[in-house]
Amino acid sequence: MAKIFAVTIVLIAIGSAIPIVMHTWHLPEDISTHGPLIDEQYGDTMAEAGISFLASQILLAFFIWRFSNVKPGTKTRNFPGGAMGLVIAAFLLVGTEVLALGVFGAKAWASVYFTPPAADALPVQVQAGQFAFYFRYTGPDGKFGPIHPDQINEANANFFGLDTTHDQDSKDDIVTAEMAIPVNREVHLLMHSKDVGHSFFVPELRVQQDFVPGLDLSVHFTATKVGKYEIVCTQLCGLGHYNMKAYLEVMSPGDYDNWIKQQAALQ
Amino acid sequence: MHDTSAHAAQHGAPTSFIRKHIFSLDHKVIGKQYYALALVAVVWGMVLSWIMRIHLGYANFAIPGLHLLSANGAPGNIMTPEYYLQLMTMHGTIMVFFVLTTAPFAAFGNFFLPIQVGAEDMPFPHFNMMSFWVTFVAFLVLVSSFFVGDGPTLGGWTQYAPLSAVGSVSGPGQGLGVVLWAASIAIFCVGQLLGSLNFITTTLDMRTKGMSLMRLPLSAWAWFVTSVMGLTAFAVLMPACILLILDHVAGTSFFVPSNLVINGEVLPHSGGSTLLWQHLFWFFGHPEVYIAIVPGLGIVSHVLITNMRKPMLSHRVLIYSMGALAVLSYMVYGHHMFVSGMNPFSSLAFSFPTLIITIPSTIVVLIWLGSLYGSKLRINSASLFALGFISMFISGGVSGFFLAQPSIDIMLHATYFVVGHFHLVMAVAAIFGIFSGTYFWFPKMRGRMMNETLGKLHFWLTFVGAYCIFMPFHYLGIAGNVRRYQAFTDDYLIPLIPVHKFITIAALLTGLAQVIFLYNLFHSYFKGAPASDNPWEATSLEWSTATPPPHNNFGDKMPVVYHDPYQYNVEGASTEFVMQTSPEQYNNPHEEK
Numbered sequence: 001m002a003k004i005f006a007v008t009i010v011l012i013a014i015g016s017a018i019p020i021v022m023h024t025w026h027l028p029e030d031i032s033t034h035g036p037l038i039d040e041q042y043g044d045t046m047a048e049a050g051i052s053f054l055a056s057q058i059l060l061a062f063f064i065w066r067f068s069n070v071k072p073g074t075k076t077r078n079f080p081g082g083a084m085g086l087v088i089a090a091f092l093l094v095g096t097e098v099l100a101l102g103v104f105g106a107k108a109w110a111s112v113y114f115t116p117p118a119a120d121a122l123p124v125q126v127q128a129g130q131f132a133f134y135f136r137y138t139g140p141d142g143k144f145g146p147i148h149p150d151q152i153n154e155a156n157a158n159f160f161g162l163d164t165t166h167d168q169d170s171k172d173d174i175v176t177a178e179m180a181i182p183v184n185r186e187v188h189l190l191m192h193s194k195d196v197g198h199s200f201f202v203p204e205l206r207v208q209q210d211f212v213p214g215l216d217l218s219v220h221f222t223a224t225k226v227g228k229y230e231i232v233c234t235q236l237c238g239l240g241h242y243n244m245k246a247y248l249e250v251m252s253p254g255d256y257d258n259w260i261k262q263q264a265a266l267q
Numbered sequence: 268m269h270d271t272s273a274h275a276a277q278h279g280a281p282t283s284f285i286r287k288h289i290f291s292l293d294h295k296v297i298g299k300q301y302y303a304l305a306l307v308a309v310v311w312g313m314v315l316s317w318i319m320r321i322h323l324g325y326a327n328f329a330i331p332g333l334h335l336l337s338a339n340g341a342p343g344n345i346m347t348p349e350y351y352l353q354l355m356t357m358h359g360t361i362m363v364f365f366v367l368t369t370a371p372f373a374a375f376g377n378f379f380l381p382i383q384v385g386a387e388d389m390p391f392p393h394f395n396m397m398s399f400w401v402t403f404v405a406f407l408v409l410v411s412s413f414f415v416g417d418g419p420t421l422g423g424w425t426q427y428a429p430l431s432a433v434g435s436v437s438g439p440g441q442g443l444g445v446v447l448w449a450a451s452i453a454i455f456c457v458g459q460l461l462g463s464l465n466f467i468t469t470t471l472d473m474r475t476k477g478m479s480l481m482r483l484p485l486s487a488w489a490w491f492v493t494s495v496m497g498l499t500a501f502a503v504l505m506p507a508c509i510l511l512i513l514d515h516v517a518g519t520s521f522f523v524p525s526n527l528v529i530n531g532e533v534l535p536h537s538g539g540s541t542l543l544w545q546h547l548f549w550f551f552g553h554p555e556v557y558i559a560i561v562p563g564l565g566i567v568s569h570v571l572i573t574n575m576r577k578p579m580l581s582h583r584v585l586i587y588s589m590g591a592l593a594v595l596s597y598m599v600y601g602h603h604m605f606v607s608g609m610n611p612f613s614s615l616a617f618s619f620p621t622l623i624i625t626i627p628s629t630i631v632v633l634i635w636l637g638s639l640y641g642s643k644l645r646i647n648s649a650s651l652f653a654l655g656f657i658s659m660f661i662s663g664g665v666s667g668f669f670l671a672q673p674s675i676d677i678m679l680h681a682t683y684f685v686v687g688h689f690h691l692v693m694a695v696a697a698i699f700g701i702f703s704g705t706y707f708w709f710p711k712m713r714g715r716m717m718n719e720t721l722g723k724l725h726f727w728l729t730f731v732g733a734y735c736i737f738m739p740f741h742y743l744g745i746a747g748n749v750r751r752y753q754a755f756t757d758d759y760l761i762p763l764i765p766v767h768k769f770i771t772i773a774a775l776l777t778g779l780a781q782v783i784f785l786y787n788l789f790h791s792y793f794k795g796a797p798a799s800d801n802p803w804e805a806t807s808l809e810w811s812t813a814t815p816p817p818h819n820n821f822g823d824k825m826p827v828v829y830h831d832p833y834q835y836n837v838e839g840a841s842t843e844f845v846m847q848t849s850p851e852q853y854n855n856p857h858e859e860k
Contacts, residue, residue, distance in 0.1 A: 001723070002646045008731070009658055016662070016738045025742040025766075027678060028759065038674050045675060049665040056632060056661045063639035064654060067575075070643050076577040076836045077641030083581030086633040094629045098622035101672060106615050108674035113611035130437070130529070149526040149533050161528075195529045196430040196437060197541060199606070199681065203747035203759070208677045212608035213429055213541050214524025230757050234681035234749050236423050237430060238438040239349035242752035 002068030006061040013057035017050060028203040031225040031250065035206035037108040044104065048097050112206075117220035121186040124179065127160055128211045129194035131240030133231060134159040137174040137260060144190075145170025152194065174263045179231065180249040182256035186222045199235035202248055210235050223250040278392055280818040290400070292392035293818060297399045298378030299712065301369050304403060305701075308365035310785075311410075313778050315358040322346045324764075324771030326754055337418055339439075349439045351753035352421035356440075357413070359424030360448065363555065364455055365406055367694065370701045371562035372497070373402070373462055376490040378712060380466060382809045383487040385475025385826045387819040389465040398465070402458035409451035416443035423751060425552070428522030428544040432514040433536070436529045446515050449508040456505035459497050466494035475808075477828030481859040482847070484807045484832040485572075485585055489565020492589045496554045496561070496596065504551035507544065514539070545604055553600035557592055559693045560660075563700025564589060564631060567653040570707045571635065573805040574650035575642035576843070578833035580634050582859055588634075591627040595620055605673040606680050614673040621671035628664055632657065643836075648722025649803075652703035655730045656696050662734075663692025666741060681751070684744020687737050695733045702729070702784070709788075710802050714815045715795030721787040725780060732777025739766050804844055807832045811848045831859035 019025060030039055079086070125136040125144055138144055145167040152161035162170040181187050191200060193211035200219075201208040204227075209219045233244035251259060281287045291297060321328055329344035340350030381389055389395050412419040417439040422431045426448065435442030470483070470491040483491075510521040518535070522544045525537035568585060572578055579585055601609065601617030635657055644650065666688040669675045679685060702725075709717050748755070748763050755764055801810040808828070812821050826848045834845035839853035 002644065005646070005651065005654070012658075012731070012734050012738075016734070019742055025746040025763075027745060028747055038677060041672065042669070042675050042678065045668050045672065049668040052668075053661065053665040056636070057658060059636050060639070060654070060657055060661070063636060063642075064644065067639055067642045068644035068646050074643060076575075076643055079580055079637035079640040083579075083584045083634060083637065086580065086637050087584055087630055090626055090629040090633055094626050095623075098625055098668075098671075101668065102619050102622045105618065105672035105674045109611065109615060109618075109672075112674070112677070113614075149528045152528045153531065195527050196433070197427050201681075201747075201749070203678065206677060208606050208680055210607050213527055214539070215542070215608055217608050230759060232749055232757055236352070236427065236751045238441075239347075239352065239421060241352070242348060242754050243756060245757060 002064050006065035009057055009061040009064070013054055013061075017054060020046065020050065029225075030206060031204045031223050031227070031229070032206045033222040033224060034108075034111045037111050038206050041101075041105050041108045045101055048101065052094075112219070112221075117188040117218075118186045121188040121220055122181065123188045123190060124181065125160075125190040125192060126179070126200060127192045127194055128198035128200070128233065128237075128244075129159075130196065130238050131233070131244035132177070133179070133200075133233075133244070133246040135176045135179045135246075136160055137176070137263070139172025139174055139264065141169060141172055143169040145173055147192065149194075172264070174260065174267055176263050178247045178249065180251055180256060180259050181223060182253045183223055183226050183250050185253070186220055188218060188220045190216065190218045192216050196237050197235045198233050198237045198244070201232050201234045202229055204229050205248070208234060226250050226252055278388070290396060292388070292396050294377050294381050294389050294392070294395060295712075295816065295820075297395050298374050298376070300399050301374035301377055301402070304399075304406060305366050305370035305374055308361050308369070308406065309698075312358050312361040312366060313781065315354045315361070317775060317778055318346070319351060319354055319358065320771040320774045322351055322753065323755075324768040336413065340418055346753070348753045349421050350418070352423070352751070353419045353440050353444070355751065356421055356423050356448075357409070357419050360409060360452075362694065363424055363559070364452065365402075365409075367559035367697045368459065368555070369402065371566060371697055371704065372490060372493050372558065373398070373459075375486075375566065375701075375704050375708065376466060376493075376562065377462075379708065379809055380469055380487055380490050381473065382812065382816060382820050383484050383807055383832075384469060384473055385478050385808050385821070385828060386469060386473035387821070387825070390468045390473060391461075391465050394461045395465050398458045398461035401454055401461065405451045405455035405458060408447055408454060412440070412444045412447040412451075415447070416440070418444060420444035420448045422448075425548060426511070426544075427548075428511070428514075428541045429524070429527060429536075429539075432511060432522040432539075432544070433527065433529065433534055434515060436532070436534070442515070446512055449511045449515075453505050453508040453512070456501040456508070459501045460505075463494040463497040463501070466490055467498065470494075475826055475828060478847075479860060481582065481586075482828055482831045484565075485568040485579070485582070486562075486565040488586050489562050489568075489589060492593050493558050493561045496558050496593050499597070500551045500554040500558065503547055507547035507551070511544070542604075542607060542609060545607055545609075546600075549600040549603045550597070552603065554593070554596040556689070556693050557596040559697045560700075561589055561592060563656060563697045566700045566704040566707075567656045568635070569807070570649050570653045570703050571638070572833045572835070573707075573803050574645040574647065574653070575638060576645070576835045577638065577642050578831075578835060578857075579638045582831065582833070584630060585634055588627040588630045592624065595624045595627070599624055602671055602673075602676070605676040611673075618671055618673055621667075625664070625667065625671075628660075628667075632661060632664070647706070648717070648719055648726060649703050649707035651723065651726040651730075652699045652706065655726065656699040656703060658730075659691050659696040659699055659733065662738075663688055663690070663696060667692070678747075679744055681749055682744035683740045683748045683750055686750050687740030687744060690737045690740065691733075695737060699729075702726075705788070707803065708809075709791065710798030711809055711814055711816070713792055713795070714798055715791050716798050716802065717791040717795060718787050721783055725783045725787065728780035728783070729777060732773055732780060735773035736770055736777060739770050742766065806830075806834055806844050806846050808847055811846050834858070
């Protein structure tokens with residue numbers, strides 16, 4: 001039975017690795033400028049984790065095979081090098097491995113979070129609420145008008161609580177239910193939650209960031225490929241969580257200019 | 268170390284049924300009560316997971332009788348989106364608190380810690396009795412939320428604010444359901460704090476003559492380390508739950524900021540912090556992962572040594588590694604919050620200790636593997652589950668490399684990758700530890716043997732089944748499959764539904780295999796072959812007393828310890844194994860003093 005067990009462990013280990021090696025399921029295609037660093041880090045980590053996984057499982061299986069039900073009278077033996085050898089190996093091998101992952105991973109993280117957005121980045125505000133995203137563009141004045149929570153009224157399509165009668169900056173703001181951005185231009189996404197916690201996740205864009213009620217956050221990114229992508233909520237926000245989504249359309253600069261003009265006309 | 272005559276438990280053997288079996292002061296009865304509670308909880312938690320899995324794989328499948336659980340939640344026996352979330356929340360809460368904390372720590376620890384240290388009982392038997400009954404009440408309070416108001420909370424076992432703090436306006440179960448959830452967990456914390464106090468004092472103060480700290484078995488060390496974690500972690504969660512209740516019933520705003528708009532109304536809260544809840548919760552939540560798994564490390568080491576017929580390569584290194592895991596577990600909790608909006612510099616600060624915690628984990632695994640080398644491994648149900656534990660611990664551990672790094676977490680956070688990771692490393696592994704402990708210790712607890720053939724069949728189906736369920740979770744996560752969705756309507760998720768169907772079938776079959784365990788447990792309880800005092804030829808103190816142990820554990824004479832706990836195949840000894848209580852003298856240079 002021990003030998004069957006050992007073989008089973010090896011089969012499970014190899015079987016588990018096959019879909020990874022074959023890319024049966026894989027990270028969605030990257031369409032961002034900062035994504036390659038993340039993907040590279042993911043690839044390196046997969047290689048190191050994969051080797052650790054296979055090596056340990058195969059070693060476990062081998063020892064079960066080799067040392068179970070041995071002949072009576074056989075003497076027990078100690079691992080050459082003893083515990084100290086293994087402790088040193090763990091510190092050297094895993095310590096170096098995790099230090100390397102940590103340092104290089106920090107670089108990838110820094111590329112996303114420690115650089116400020118460019119001065120000419122396109123500001124887009126996204127507001128999350130149960131269970132929809134709404135987006136706001138500044139209009140020609142380049143400024144967002146203030147949000148008045150008490151004036152939020154979905155029936156009147158005033159999703160952001162804008163007071164276009166009194167607030168000069170709000171008058172030309174453009175509110176949309178879908179997000180469009182021009183390709184190859186940096187976007188500065190300003191995130192606001194209306195009610196509870198939500199998240200903004202576009203797998204292809206390598207962006208995931210929670211909305212924190214009471215704390216407006218921002219992320220910035222540049223999309224490199226024209227196309228239509230899904231924005232999904234990843235922070236449990238209530239009964240409609242699974243259905244909270246919107247589309248992100250990455251357009252050529254010309255198409256984007258036309259789109260934003262059309263949206264402005266609809267306000 | 269003390270002469271236990273000074274500390275002998277003050278209670279005599281009970282005579283009435285109620286004091287013997289219900290409000291018992293005997294740690295062994297309390298241990299069994301915890302086990303029974305965990306058994307009820309795990310069956311309920313598993314049934315909930317079946318219902319969820321059927322819904323995820325086959326959304327329109329009517330589950331017969333489901334409407335009896337909730338007429339509103341499952342009209343026509345088909346689950347509503349909110350009811351899915353409610354059952355999911357209950358599955359997580361029941362499993363984490365009432366199974367993974369209760370069985371390996373409170374159940375086995377209660378029964379065996381006092382015996383393994385050589386004590387008559389724990390130092391505070393009344394606290395001990397209270398700890399169980401408080402936990403029992405906590406379970407009743409949690410389960411009651413199925414039957415009152417608009418059902419249990421849907422906020423997930425993490426209960427992130429402000430969804431959890433603003434009341435029923437944010438969804439079904441978010442009013443009374445959350446209050447009951449928070450009350451249950453706060454009560455549960457009281458039980459664990461009382462239990463932890465008892466475990467710590469038992470270990471430090473109740474050891475019998477000759478039982479130095481280093482002569483304690485690894486299982487006893489694991490329970491001790493866990494109880495220290497429990498004392499600090501639950502002490503933070505309890506006030507957090509009380510603050511959450513106050514946000515509901517007293518109009519406070521600990522976790523709710525101003526200007527939130529729900530259903531067109533501006534909520535009358537101001538000044539709270541939503542991230543405060545996450546910090547408090549995860550300061551408990553990450554040590555909790557280790558509270559669930561460290562007892563497993565101890566139990567599995569204890570079982571393996573007996574079945575390898577040789578001690579671990581180093582007793583001390585394993586103890587120090589468990590201690591390192593416990594200390595580091597408090598310094599890593601922020602890895603749950605990389606994309607939460609916490610300062611991105613903090614994410615890096617939490618990332619490094621998280622990566623470093625792989626070092627003691629790796630040391631533990633390498634010591635296990637290195638100790639298997641040159642052993643005389645006996646294959647039985649207990650050792651199979653212990654070896655299965657190692658396999659699961661490795662598989663669940665390596666995915667931690669990914670989640671420790673904030674840059675990769677951008678892609679994997681809140682996906683099924685995380686669900687696969689924590690199920691393997693803390694749930695399945697911990698459950699394997701419980702099974703291993705059960706097959707190993709049942710003879711001592713009950714005085715009867717469990718059926719080995721059924722035990723092995725149970726192992727095979729569970730081992731293969733668990734991999735079939737939880738490995739694909741990782742693939743789903745890599746493909747971007749978000750967790751906590753009751754249906755997959757997004758374009759990129761629809762192609763993944765066949766994987767969910769496969770997982771559902773695997774989960775149902777693996778769940779069904781647990782009936783074999785239940786049958787074996789109950790059948791052996793009444794009809795199992797009588798067990799001898801030391802059926803596994805083991806050396807620690809629980810095997811030197813009668814089976815099952817008498818009321819005061821050791822009869823008239825308290826044991827005196829002469830050896831470290833794992834004297835197997837020692838050069839110069841007259842027998843293959845030497846009990847801790849054997850006065851035989853020989854020169855073993857590796858023995859712990």
